[in-house]
Amino acid sequence: MDVVWDFLQVGLVGNFSWGNMAMLAIGCVFIYLGIARDYEPLLLVPIGFGVLVGNIPLSSGMNIGIYEEGSVLNVLYSGVTQGWYPSLIFLGIGAMTDFSAMLANPRLILLGAAAQAGIFLTFAGSLLLGFPPQEAAAIGIIGGADGPTAIFLAGQLAPHLLGAIAVAAYSYMALVPVIQPPIIRLLTTREERLIRMKPSPPVSKRLRIIFPILAFVLCASIAPGAISLLGFLFFGNLLKESGVTERLAKTARNSMIDIVTILLGLCVGASTDASRFLTPASIKIALLGAASFCVATAAGVLFAKLMNVFVKDKINPIIGAAGVSAVPDSARVCQMVGAQEDPQNFLIMHAMAPNVAGVIGSAVAAGVFLSRFMFN
Amino acid sequence: MDVVWDFLQVGLVGNFSWGNMAMLAIGCVFIYLGIARDYEPLLLVPIGFGVLVGNIPLSSGMNIGIYEEGSVLNVLYSGVTQGWYPSLIFLGIGAMTDFSAMLANPRLILLGAAAQAGIFLTFAGSLLLGFPPQEAAAIGIIGGADGPTAIFLAGQLAPHLLGAIAVAAYSYMALVPVIQPPIIRLLTTREERLIRMKPSPPVSKRLRIIFPILAFVLCASIAPGAISLLGFLFFGNLLKESGVTERLAKTARNSMIDIVTILLGLCVGASTDASRFLTPASIKIALLGAASFCVATAAGVLFAKLMNVFVKDKINPIIGAAGVSAVPDSARVCQMVGAQEDPQNFLIMHAMAPNVAGVIGSAVAAGVFLSRFMFN
Amino acid sequence: MDVVWDFLQVGLVGNFSWGNMAMLAIGCVFIYLGIARDYEPLLLVPIGFGVLVGNIPLSSGMNIGIYEEGSVLNVLYSGVTQGWYPSLIFLGIGAMTDFSAMLANPRLILLGAAAQAGIFLTFAGSLLLGFPPQEAAAIGIIGGADGPTAIFLAGQLAPHLLGAIAVAAYSYMALVPVIQPPIIRLLTTREERLIRMKPSPPVSKRLRIIFPILAFVLCASIAPGAISLLGFLFFGNLLKESGVTERLAKTARNSMIDIVTILLGLCVGASTDASRFLTPASIKIALLGAASFCVATAAGVLFAKLMNVFVKDKINPIIGAAGVSAVPDSARVCQMVGAQEDPQNFLIMHAMAPNVAGVIGSAVAAGVFLSRFMFN
Amino acid sequence: MGSNITPEMGSLAIAGVLIVFGVLALISLVVALLKKLDGRWQDHERRVDEAAMTKEPTIDNTTLVLISAAAATVVQGRFRVRRIHRLLSPKRKRTPWSAQGRLILQGSHTVRRKRS
Amino acid sequence: MGSNITPEMGSLAIAGVLIVFGVLALISLVVALLKKLDGRWQDHERRVDEAAMTKEPTIDNTTLVLISAAAATVVQGRFRVRRIHRLLSPKRKRTPWSAQGRLILQGSHTVRRKRS
Amino acid sequence: MGSNITPEMGSLAIAGVLIVFGVLALISLVVALLKKLDGRWQDHERRVDEAAMTKEPTIDNTTLVLISAAAATVVQGRFRVRRIHRLLSPKRKRTPWSAQGRLILQGSHTVRRKRS
C-alpha cells in the first residue's frame, strides 16, 4: 500500500498547512454570510467557494493551481489579470442602470464626487504605511466601493495584491449596512434626517439616450485611463436606453454578466492562497479599506450639509452616504436610516443619484491612477 | 496645480486632433442613424459607440487603445482578427435562418449566385485603382453585402483595412432601401414588376435536415476556404432543423449571437481610429463599395430577366435584387418595390430564396479569395 | 479555364482520400443516430457535424484546419486542449444535478465507487496492449462513462488520442441502453430484479447546501488532481442549492453550458481527421472502451449483490449498473429493466444515487491519473 | 499608385464568378433532385404526425402514472399532480426508454423547483 | 518599511480629488443645461406617443392583411391567424419599409415555430 | 508494440481502485453522520416556512405601501399599482433592509419597463 501512501502525499497529507486551513475557514465564512445573511450573495458565494478551490493543499506541478501557467483556473484567471472581466461586468451594469434619478436632479452628482475623497486619502495613507505608489493606488480604490473597478485597477497595477484588495472591497461592500448608519447618525441632526426632498421630475427618453454618449466623451477626454471601465458602462447604458437594441441589452444584463460574474468570483477567490493572502500587507489593506469606507461616507454626508448652506431646496444629508457607490446597497441604507425617523420619507429614489454618480466617480479616479502609473 | 495640468496632457488637451473630432462626429451619426432611422440598429449602435471609444484622443502607453498589446480592447479585438467572432455570428444566423423558401424553389438559388458578380467586378476595380491583390479581394467582398463575411475576409487578408471595410459594408447594408429601389425600377418594366409568382410548395422536415449537411459538404469540397464561415452557418442551421437540439439552437440564436454581436460591433468601431481611417484608401473603398452594391443589384435583376426567357413560370425580376444578401433588408426592399405596383403581391416570401442563397454565394466567394491568397 | 482547374486542386479534387470519405460517412451516421434514434442528440449532432467539418479534403496552409495554429477552429479548440470546456460543462452539470437521492441514501454511494473498477481494469488492459502509461490512463477513463471527464483527461495526458477517446466515450454512452440490459439480466435473478426499495426520506435544504462544500474539500484534499473537474461540479451545485444565487445557476445550466456544448462538440468532432483517427490505435481504443463499459456495469451490479449479503434493507442490484454514470441514461436503463419485471417498481429515483456518485467517482479516478502523470 | 491588374488576377476574377455560380448551380441541381423524393417524405411525415396525435392519449396515461409515482416518492403526498406540461412534442420519434426516462426526470425537476 | 509619501505623490492625491470633482461637476453642468431643453423633448415624446396610439388600429389593419397573406402562402390554408402578438411597441419611430418587412418576417417565423 | 505493464503500473491500478473507493466511502460516511442532524434541520426549515407563510400578509402590506409610494414618485400618478408580482420567495431568510431596498428597486424597474 505504499502506492496509496505515496499518492496521498500530493494532497492534504503531504502539504498540510495551518494557513490553508485558516483560508478554508474564511471561505466557509464568506459562503455563510452570502447564504444565511444575504450579504451580496452573487459575489460572496462564488468568491467563498473560490477561496476553497484556491486553498486545497496540494503539490505544485500538476497543472491545477491558478498560478500554474496553462491550468484551467489560470486560463480563466486571465480575464481578471487582463482586465476584461471587470469591463464586461461594467457593460452589464450599464445595461441595468437607470440614470434617471441623476438626470432629474443633476446637482446630486456632486455628492458622488465628494465621496471619492476616501480613495485619495487612503492612497496617501497607504503611502504613509510604506506601500509603493502603484500598490497604494490599488489599495486606495477600495474606498471607491466598487468591486469591478477595484479588481480592474489591482489587476493592472498590483496583481499580487488582487486577492486581498478584492476580498477587502467586497467585504466592506457587504458590511455597508453595518458601517454606514452610525457614521450618518453621528454627522447629522434629527432635523436634517427628517428633510423631505421634493419628487424628481421625469426625464425625457432623448436625454436618457444622449447622456451616456456625452458623459463618456467628457469623462474619457479628461481621464482616458477610465475608458476600459466607463466605455463599457456607458455603452451598456446606451444599449439599454436606445430602445432599438433591447435584445443586446437584455443579454448583456443577463447571461453575459452572469457568466462573467461566476468566473470572476471563482477566480478572485481562488487567487487568495494562504501564502499570498495571510500576510501583514493584507491586514494593513483590511484596515485601510475600513478607514476608507468611513472617510468616504463622512465626506459624502458633510458635502451634502455644505451644499445645504447654498441651495434653497434642501438636500437630506443622509443621501450623501450613497455617494460611495456600493450600488445599490448604500442607497438602501440611506432609505433605511431615513425611514427610522420618518417611515413615509422615500429617500431611496433620491439616493440613487449620488449612488450611480459614485460609480462614475470611482472609475474616473481609477483612470487618474492608471494614467499616472501605467507609463512606468 | 501643475499636477492637474500635467494630468490633462494625457487626454484631449494634450492630444487634440481634428481627425479624432471628425471621427467622433461620424460615430454620433452612426448612432443617430441606428436609433432615429432604425437602420440596422443592432450593428450601427455598437459600431457607432465603438468609433467613439476608439477616437478619444489620448497618449499611447496606458494599455488602453485597441492596438496596444494586452489592453482590454485589444484582447476582445482578437476575436475579430482571429476570425472567430464572424464564425460564431454565422452559427447564430444559421440557427435563425429558414431555408424553406429556397428549398421550395431551387431555381431561385441562381439569382443569389448572379448577384455575387459585384464582388469580382469590385475586386478588378480595386486592382485597377492600385490596391494590391489581397486588399483588393477584401474590398471586393463588400459587394457580398454580408457583414460577418466581409469582416472575416478583411481580418485574414487586410487587417489594417478592417475598419474601413466593415464600416463601408454596414453603411451600404443600412442604405439598401435607398440604393436598390431606383436601380430595380430602372431595369424593369411595370409589367415585370407586376408578375405574381405562384405560392411555394411546402418542404418536408427531412429535406430541411438533409440540406445543411449536403450543402456544407458540396460547398466545402469545392471551396474549402469557406469552411470557417459555411461550416458554422450550416451547423447552426442543422441545430435548428434537427428537432432534437432545439436548446442549443435557441442559445446560439439568442445569448451567443448577442454577446458576439456586442463585442464585434464595439471592436470594429474602435478599430477605426482617425489615423488609420481618414485616408484616401478609405474614400476609395467607400466609392468601390457603392459601385459594388449597384452592380450586384443590377446583376441579380438582369439575371432574373434572362431566366424569364427560358422558363415558363415567370420570375418577378424584382427579387433578383435580393440576391445581394443583406438579409433580410434587401428582401424587404423587394417586397416594398413590388407592393408599390400591386399591394397584394407578397414578394417577400419568394425574395427570401435568393436572399439566403446570396449569403452562401458570398461565403463561397470569400473562400475563393482565401484559398488563393492565404498561401502567400 | 486553367484557373478554375487550379483552384479546384485545393479542395476535394486535389486532396481526395478514402479515409476522409469514410469519416464523412461516420459523421453522417452520428448525426443520424442523434436525430433519428434520439441517442444523446445534444452531443452526437455537434460531434457528427464536427466530423464532417474536420474531414473535408483540403490542402493545408489555408489557416482553416483545426490543427493549423491560429485558424478559427484551432482557436476554439484551445478550450478543449486547455481543458476549460469540460470544466465549464461540469459547472453547468453541477447547477442541474440534484444530489438528493444520494443524500437520502448514502450507502448507495458505494455502488458509484464499485463501477469505477472498469476504469482501472481498462488502464491495465491498455498497458497490456502496448499503450504507454499516459495514453493507457486516458483510454481507461472511457470506462468512467462521463464525456467531459474523458475529454479533460485525454486533453491533458494524450491530446493526440482525444478524438478517438471522445468518440468512443460518447458512442458507448449512447449505446448504454443496448449494452447494459443483457449484462444486468445475466448477473441477477428475477427475484433480485423484483426487489422494491423503500422510498427515500426527504433531505433538508441545509444538508443540500453543506454537501457540495464538504464533498469538494474531502475529494480535493485526497485527490487534488480532480480539482479542475470537481471544483466546478460542486461550485455549480452550490450555486443551485444555495437559494440566493439562482440567477447564476440558471445561466450556468442554460446559456453557458449550451454555448460550451456547441463548441466542444464541434471541435471534438473536427479533431478526428482521418489520418489521426483511422488507425489501429483507434480500433483498440474502441474495443477497450466496450470492455470497460461491460466490466463497469458488472462491477456495479455484483457489488450491489455483495452489499445485500450484509444489509437488512435489500438493494435492487439492477441499480448497481447506474454506478457507471452516463447520467441520466444508465439510471433510465435501470428503470426500464426493472419495469419489465414489475411496471410499478420506480427504480429511477434510487438509481440516481449511484448515477451521480459515479460522476464523482470517475472525476476522482481522473484526479488519481493526473496526479501521477502530470509530473513527468 | 498604379494599377495592379495582371492577367493572372483578371482570370481569377472571372474564375471566381464561375466557381460561385458553379457551386450554387450544383446545390440548386441537387435540391431539385431531392425535391422528387420530397412528396413521399411529406406524406410520411403527415402520417407520422397523425399517428402521434391519435396515440397521444394512451401515451399520456402511461406517463401520467409514472410521473405521479415519481412525484409521490419525492414529495411524500404533500402535493398532487394537477397539470401535465408536455415537455416533448408528441411528433418526435423516440425510443420508449428515452421518452419514459426523460419525462420522469423532468417531472421530478419541476416538482423540486416548486418546493425550493 | 518606511513611508513612501513624497511631494509628488501628495500633490497627485490632491490633484486626483480635484480631477474627479471637476469631471463630475462638468457632467452635472452639462446635464443641467440639457435639462433646459428637456421640457420640450418630453412634450414632443408625449405627442408622438399619443399619435402612435391613435394611429394604432389603422396600422394594425394593414399589417394584419400582410401577415395573413404571408402566413397563407406558407401554410396553405391549414392555419388561421387568430391572435396577433405585437412585436414592436407602437411608440417606436420607424420607416414604413422596416416596419412592414420586419412584421412579415417575424410573423412567418411565428407560424413556422408552430409547425415544427 | 509490446506490453507496457510494470509492477509500478499494476500497483497504480490497484491503488486507484482503493483511492476511489476510499474517497466515496468517506463521503458516504460523512453524509450518513450528517443525516443524524437532518431530522432536526428539516423540522427547523418546516417551522421557518410556516412562520413565513403566516407572516406573509403583514410583510405584504408594508412593502405594498413602499412600492406604491416609490412608483407614485416616479410616474407622478399616471399609473396605479394593480398587481404585485412577488420577486422573492417569502421563505427566504433576509434582513429587513435588504428585503425592503430590493423590492423598491425592482418595483421601480418594473414600472420603468412599462413606460419605455
Ligand code: NA
Ligand atoms: Na464609488
Ligand code: NA
Ligand atoms: Na451576398
Ligand code: NA
Ligand atoms: Na463514472
